[in-house]
Amino acid sequence: MADKDSFLHLARPLGPAPVGAQPSTAPLTVTIQPQAIFSILDHSLRRPADQDRVIGTLLGTRSEDGTEIEIRNCYAVPHTETAEQVEVDMDYQKQMLALHLRANPREVLVGWYATSSELNTFSALIQNFYGQQGDGTWPHPAVHLTVSTVPGEPIDSRTYISAPVGVTAERAADSCLFIPVPHELKYGEAERSGLELISSAKDREDRSQGIITDLESLERAIQHVLDMLERVTKYVNDVLDEEAEPSSALGQFLLNALSLAPKVDAADIERDFNAHIQDVLVVSYLSNTIRTQIDLSNRLATAALTLGSSDALAEGGAQREGGGDRQKGGDRRGKGRQQRAQEA
């Protein structure tokens, strides 16, 4: 989203450092996890009709030296803004922070967000509130994240930290110098599957998508890879026919990729393949057998002939015995199978 931005990094202390300590001058990098952005967008949709922007608190983790910040979570904070004054519900902010800390003690306050790219006097005021001593992020700088949510325009996000400016104490309280810092949007391995599904709905009219099965997603992935192979093949053929411009770098890259193909003996492949496919099929077969057995056992247990009358009791006991024996059989087979799975 913003990773193509390049910044001029100024070597300056990160925020007010305690006297005597050597302040770090390393540039600050901010990573944002997608759920935080999603949450901000959701909040922006739910803003009161008369408000242009809404704000909220960013939660996340900070590396030990304070140069890396990961924004992991956020929550909305109600505020009202008029031409003359701004009012932030500080009580709400404090209580909500306490609630979040109870569920997630590791995520601390790192800054705040606003859903408009504009920086004004009020931004400075709020920034100073979040960066203050005591409840704020002091001694670390508070991170300010702006996400523009203008309809019809790309969503643009920026991150800033601030430095105090102002000649007098009163002026310093409501002004600050916002310094842009680089940030990137990062998603982890686990979030991939979720993002996959979410983004598969992006081209649909109704913006919704049912859960897709493993097989469907496999089919789509294979289809996609085939398309890309097609494209590469076409390019290579064009180069051979002297219709496209050749490139040695691309050629090297393709050669590197091709050399990754393992050289294995055909007989070995055959053997490994058979061993594995048998494992898979056996487990599938056995699990279905077990399911049938359990179903049978349940049906026998509640069958009419085991009705609680004293006459049928002896009979019921015999039935049950039978079910138990079968189950033991299943158990034994299960163990054998597990061994096989481990050998493989």
Place this chain on the structure above:
Amino acid sequence: MADFTKDTPLKAVQVEALVVMKIIKHSQQTFPTVATGSLVGLDNNGTLEITNCFPFPTIDVPAADSHQHDTAANLAAAAPRAKANVAYQNEMIKFMREVNVDANNVGWYTSANMGNFVNLNTIENQFFYQKEMNERTVALVHDVSRSSQGSLSLRAYRLSPAFMIAYKENKFTTESLQKSGLRYQDILVELPLTIHNSHLTTSLLHQLPSEPPKEALSFPPNLAALLQDPNTPQPPLFPNYDSLDLSIDPFLEKTCDLLLESIENHHTELNNHQYYQRSLAREQAKITAWQQKRKAENAARAASKQPLLPEDEWQRLFKLPQEPSRLETLLNSRQVEQYARQVDGFTASVSTKMFAVKSNLLPGGE
């Protein structure tokens, strides 16, 4: 919740992208411990729209030894029905209302590992929600291990009305099961689930890397430049190439372990039942013997014109053993079914992949 919607049963569940991401994050953080949280949203004419969620507080038990670790896991699993969390939930919802979030509790979510969520904890939580809070609530189950294999596994479940009645009475004897016809397949009802994106999310997603650029790019001067080129497209979010991953053994091993565990449980339950049947038969035999003895005695007394002894005294003298609850067996059966379906799905995709790999490595082999 408005009364007029009470009549239409819940037909589907629609989950916002935000909720999906939040659940994934929370589940991943606490894995392999179970993560639980609360869902808020709206009931819209039979479709339950889940628009936000928040995690329940974690209970910090110093993990000194394995025993305490177990209790921590149990506490997390039981969190949705813990009293402290109900208060937490209400407070959180109260705060969320102030920022215009749909402030109705519509259920809870839990994380699972290879589909091992069919257990007493889940049932009790959902029962608690459907009974205490609101009838129209769902449990979302996110399977962390299966999602890491490729496609997302997120499912919505409710308890069936028949099971609710049975559980309320806490009667799971053979006789009551025969009468109600409750089978293990009927415990949980799965609701179809769809993911929904807001307009802004859609807009954001269109900015994220997806398709490789269609137009021709300029050629890189050398290999290093190609590898560092910012225009090199990132692997797209959709379709997910992770689903091409060919790892078979960990899945099979884990599933086998879980299946074995279930079988073991089933066996224990069967043994309990057998024990009950045997002791019941023994008691019954004793009673019959006593009755016959009493009858013979009475016959002798009648012959000698003495007053007859009462014949129903056995009810006081003997006590029939209590039939063990069949609930555990039912849940276990449902769990086995879950595993079996899981294996079926896995077999389908993995055998496809294996044949693909084989024919790729042995071109013209077959």
